[in-house]
Amino acid sequence: AQSVTQPDIHITVSEGASLELRCNYSYGATPYLFWYVQSPGQGLQLLLKYFSGDTLVQGIKGFEAEFKRSQSSFNLRKPSVHWSDAAEYFCAVGAPTGTYKYIFGTGTRLKVLA
Amino acid sequence: DTEVTQTPKHLVMGMTNKKSLKCEQHMGHRAMYWYKQKAKKPPELMFVYSYEKLSINESVPSRFSPECPNSSLLNLHLHALQPEDSALYLCASSQRGTGLETQYFGPGTRLLVL
Numbered sequence: 001a002q003s004v005t006q007p008d009i010h011i012t013v014s015e016g017a018s019l020e021l022r023c024n025y026s027y028g029a030t031p032y033l034f035w036y037v038q039s040p041g042q043g044l045q046l047l048l049k050y051f052s053g054d055t056l057v058q059g060i061k062g063f064e065a066e067f068k069r070s071q072s073s074f075n076l077r078k079p080s081v082h083w084s085d086a087a088e089y090f091c092a093v094g095a096p097t098g099t100y101k102y103i104f105g106t107g108t109r110l111k112v113l114a
Numbered sequence: 115d116t117e118v119t120q121t122p123k124h125l126v127m128g129m130t131n132k133k134s135l136k137c138e139q140h141m142g143h144r145a146m147y148w149y150k151q152k153a154k155k156p157p158e159l160m161f162v163y164s165y166e167k168l169s170i171n172e173s174v175p176s177r178f179s180p181e182c183p184n185s186s187l188l189n190l191h192l193h194a195l196q197p198e199d200s201a202l203y204l205c206a207s208s209q210r211g212t213g214l215e216t217q218y219f220g221p222g223t224r225l226l227v228l
Contacts, residue, residue: 043219
């Protein structure tokens with residue numbers, strides 16, 4: 001069965017510091033992979049996605065993620081965090097065929113210190 | 115344009131009320147989704163419509179009744195809800211719904227059941 005783990009429930013970084021949010025998945029083949037961000041009380045905004053090809057994916061708002069098959073990971077990174085990046089971040093995975101369903105991680109709440 | 119709109123933004127209802135949530139997209143997508151999200155949790159899939167036909171019902175109680183009048187509109191009719199149904203209800207859409215695709219989320223309706 002597919003699963004996704006976001007090991008860090010909370011992360012606090014200082015503004016201007018670099019950021020890495022971890023996402024590990026369990027799936028027999030290469031899944032489709034997504035990162036979404038959710039500001040308080042808001043919907044989910046797609047940051048980036050990986051379906052195939054180049055394993056380093058660029059997204060919006062200066063975010064990038066790297067797919068590492070050997071580690072079953074799809075970690076999200078940003079070189080310099082802004083206060084407006086404070087939000088909940090969800091990693092999601094899914095099988096390329098046969099299902100409509102995302103499997104969401106439990107989320108990582110990012111706090112940014114001024 | 116990757117916008118999904120939802121109305122109302124907030125809804126308070128009693129357990130005997132009947133109300134409806136509305137979702138609209140004009141991206142030409144043919145799949146639409148309802149999710150329920152409790153505080154500090156990831157979204158949980160409730161229903162999927164593909165080409166205006168209900169394709170997935172995740173064993174949702176009958177007090178939630180979805181409707182897809184056309185390819186741009188998705189409604190969720192609510193009747194005799196319980197306080198534990200209070201949550202953020204998110205709508206999403208994707209291109210065809212014939213497999214796993216990128217889903218675009220609306221801002222959500224925050225529902226409080228008294």
